[in-house]
Amino acid sequence: MGRPRNFDDDVVIERAMDAFWTHGYANTSPAQLSEATGIAKGSLYNAFSSKRELFARALVRYDQQSSAIAADLLARPGSTIECIRFALRSIVDFDLSQPLRRGCLVANTAVELAGHDPEIARTVRRMQDRPIGALTARIEQGRRDGDVDDDVHARAVAEFLANTLAGLRVMAITYDAPTLYRIIDSAVAVLRRPPSLRADPADPPPPADRAG
Amino acid sequence: MGRPRNFDDDVVIERAMDAFWTHGYANTSPAQLSEATGIAKGSLYNAFSSKRELFARALVRYDQQSSAIAADLLARPGSTIECIRFALRSIVDFDLSQPLRRGCLVANTAVELAGHDPEIARTVRRMQDRPIGALTARIEQGRRDGDVDDDVHARAVAEFLANTLAGLRVMAITYDAPTLYRIIDSAVAVLRRPPSLRADPADPPPPADRAG
DNA sequence: CGACTTCTTGACCAGTCGGTCTAGAACGCC
DNA sequence: GGCGTTCTAGACCGACTGGTCAAGAAGTCG
Numbered sequence: 001m002g003r004p005r006n007f008d009d010d011v012v013i014e015r016a017m018d019a020f021w022t023h024g025y026a027n028t029s030p031a032q033l034s035e036a037t038g039i040a041k042g043s044l045y046n047a048f049s050s051k052r053e054l055f056a057r058a059l060v061r062y063d064q065q066s067s068a069i070a071a072d073l074l075a076r077p078g079s080t081i082e083c084i085r086f087a088l089r090s091i092v093d094f095d096l097s098q099p100l101r102r103g104c105l106v107a108n109t110a111v112e113l114a115g116h117d118p119e120i121a122r123t124v125r126r127m128q129d130r131p132i133g134a135l136t137a138r139i140e141q142g143r144r145d146g147d148v149d150d151d152v153h154a155r156a157v158a159e160f161l162a163n164t165l166a167g168l169r170v171m172a173i174t175y176d177a178p179t180l181y182r183i184i185d186s187a188v189a190v191l192r193r194p195p196s197l198r199a200d201p202a203d204p205p206p207p208a209d210r211a212g
Numbered sequence: 213m214g215r216p217r218n219f220d221d222d223v224v225i226e227r228a229m230d231a232f233w234t235h236g237y238a239n240t241s242p243a244q245l246s247e248a249t250g251i252a253k254g255s256l257y258n259a260f261s262s263k264r265e266l267f268a269r270a271l272v273r274y275d276q277q278s279s280a281i282a283a284d285l286l287a288r289p290g291s292t293i294e295c296i297r298f299a300l301r302s303i304v305d306f307d308l309s310q311p312l313r314r315g316c317l318v319a320n321t322a323v324e325l326a327g328h329d330p331e332i333a334r335t336v337r338r339m340q341d342r343p344i345g346a347l348t349a350r351i352e353q354g355r356r357d358g359d360v361d362d363d364v365h366a367r368a369v370a371e372f373l374a375n376t377l378a379g380l381r382v383m384a385i386t387y388d389a390p391t392l393y394r395i396i397d398s399a400v401a402v403l404r405r406p407p408s409l410r411a412d413p414a415d416p417p418p419p420a421d422r423a424g
Numbered sequence: 425c426g427a428c429t430t431c432t433t434g435a436c437c438a439g440t441c442g443g444t445c446t447a448g449a450a451c452g453c454c
Numbered sequence: 455g456g457c458g459t460t461c462t463a464g465a466c467c468g469a470c471t472g473g474t475c476a477a478g479a480a481g482t483c484g
Contacts, residue, residue, distance in 0.1 A: 002460030003450040024324055026238040030442060040463045042445080047461095051442065101327040108323050110385045112236055115313040125386040159391055160398035167379030173322045174337040179371055186372035186402055214430030215480040242472060252433050257473065259431095 009047065010061075012037045017058035021105045025055055025112055056123070062105045063127045070134050080142030081191045084135070088165060088184045095172040096180075104169040132162045139191070148191055157190055221259065222273075224249045229270035233317045237267055237324055268335070274317045275339045282346050292354030293403040296347070300377060300396045307384040308392075316381040344374045351403070360403055369402055 019028050019036040030051060034041045048054040073087035095101065102108070106127045114121040135158035142148035164187040168180055231240050231248040242263060246253045260266040285299035307313065314320070318339045326333040347370035354360035376399040380392055 001452045001458075004452095004461075006450090006462070022327075024238065026236065027324075029440075031440080041443085042464070043462055045443065101333075103323050103327070107382050110382055111315050111320050111323050112239075114385050115234075115315075121313075121386055128383070128386060156394045156398055160395045163379035163383050163395045163399075164375060165379070166382045167375035167377070170319050170322055170378045170382065171340070171375050173326050174333055174340060182368045183372045183375045186368055187375075190398055190401060213428075213482045215482095216431075218432070218480090241470075243470080253472090254434070254474080255432055263472065 005047070006043070007037075007039055012039060012044075012047070013054070013057050013061050016054050017061050017105070020055055020058050021062070021108070022100055022102050024108060059105065059109060059123065059127075063130070066104075066106070066127075067130050067134070070131055074134055074138045079147040080139060080145070081147070081188050083138065084161060084191070085184055085188045088161075088168065088188070089181065091165065092168055092172055092177065092180045092184070095169060096177055101173040103173055104166070107166055107169055128162070128166075131165065132158045135161050142191070152191065160190060161187060217259070218255070219249075219251055224251060224256075224259070225266070225269050225273050228266050229273050229317070232267055232270050233274070233320070234312055234314050236320060271317065271321060271335065271339075275342070278316075278318070278339075279342050279346075282343055286346055286350045291359040292351060292357070293359070293400050295350065296373060296403070297396060297400045300373075300380065300400070301393065303377065304380055304384055304389065304392045304396070307381060308389055313385040315385055316378070319378055319381060340374070340378075343377065344370045347373050354403070364403065372402060373399060 015037045016033055019032055022028075023032070028051075030041050030044065033051070033054065034044060037044065039047075044054070048057065070087070073090055074083060076083055076086065078086070095103070106124055109120065110124045110128070114124045132155075136154045139148055139152065139154040139157055143150060143152065143154065148154075164183070168183060171183070172180060227249045228245055231244055234240075235244070240263075242253050242256065245263070245266065246256060249256065251259075256266065260269065282299070285302055286295060288295055288298065290298070307315070318336055321332065322336045322340075326336045344367075348366045351360055351364065351366040351369055355362060355364065355366065360366075376395070380395060383395070384392060
């Protein structure tokens with residue numbers, strides 16, 4: 001009963017996500033959100049309580065979409081290394097195809113808000129853990145498939161690749177495709193041979209790998 | 213002639229840098245800057261024209277300090293891989309030792325402003341190029357010293373390591389030391405054996421390195 | 425000393441911030 | 455068609471934004 005919503009919440013959240021992603025949290029005013037969504041400020045507050053709440057919903061939406069894209073990319077056929085290389089390239093290509101360089105909303109939120117707000121920090125952390133989990137699973141699959149060395153520590157490499165991705169999305173704001181592609185090639189090379197995981201990292205590399 | 217400055221510009225810029233670093237550009241108001249520096253708003257504007265101008269000066273200062281620290285770290289004795297590992301760990305340790313997680317001011321500025329402001333983007337890009345140059349030099353030295361393979365592409369690996377660092381400083385906002393250390397260990401492992409730089413990256417790894 | 429200059433300060437400014445509220449529109453229900 | 459409810463829209467709010475300015479303080483110079 002009562003008057004029904006004049007708009008689809010999901011559409012509004014998506015447009016708000018876009019605005020927050022483009023301008024950051026602090027630099028997106030209620031007036032801008034109203035303009036971006038086509039909904040008057042009053043209605044926005046009636047539906048989402050506060051700017052903060054709307055942002056939280058937008059962030060969740062971003063995470064869902066990103067996870068879906070990541071899952072698709074990591075489910076593609078091919079060797080682990082080629083799959084991950086293609087996935088990283090696709091994300092970089094996406095960033096560079098945008099009219100404005102805006103990075104990754106989760107990372108941007110970490111930078112802008114996580115340092116001051118423990119709740120946001122927890123949320124961001126949870127969202128950052130997801131690609132690590134997905135990469136871990138893909139690398140473990142690679143080990144089962146035999147295209148990844150048994151002594152590759154799946155979780156450690158996944159963390160490393162997620163870190164590389166975080167870096168790439170910052171670098172994509174100011175650098176060009178060739179540089180970013182070179183970085184990706186260097187990064188995925190860890191899947192060729194595992195990094196040393198010993199306690200004393202100063203020891204020399206093992207005399208030869210299993211091919212020797 | 214005329215009344216002399218009541219304060220040291222450099223001290224004020226340093227404190228402003230701290231405020232911008234902690235809160236971001238948009239979230240640092242003239243009132244906060246006045247409080248952080250101990251200088252009345254009017255004097256601040258008299259000396260630095262605008263918030264924007266003061267920020268630019270603070271950013272330059274940050275870059276100078278960072279470069280000096282980086283130079284020191286990369287000038288330390290030891291093998292290239294150990295030197296770089298130690299340098300990355302030191303930066304991570306610094307980030308984690310701070311009362312607030314605030315990342316890297318240059319990267320934060322890339323995220324917050326570079327997407328919308330080409331001039332800031334150029335400045336940030338120049339600042340990001342510096343650690344790449346320093347790393348390139350250190351890796352080339354390693355090649356001369358013989359502790360880095362001749363087929364390591366110094367510049368490519370330097371870009372990769374700078375990207376890793378960019379990632380680390382975002383990850384240091386939400387992750388803990390063990391995870392970050394593992395990431396560093398994975399990253400510096402590229403110096404053990406060069407990434408493939410061939411056109412077709414899908415080719416299998418060479419049968420054995422020079423130790424085999 | 426007085427003249428001149430540049431500094432410091434807090435009052436002041438228009439504009440915007442995040443948010444509230446009121447008037448009334450648009451339904452379901454009886 | 456009334457009634458109750460929930461919606462919409464935009465006027466409105468105090469606080470604060472980035473920035474200016476006038477009044478006067480603190481120097482140099484002749």
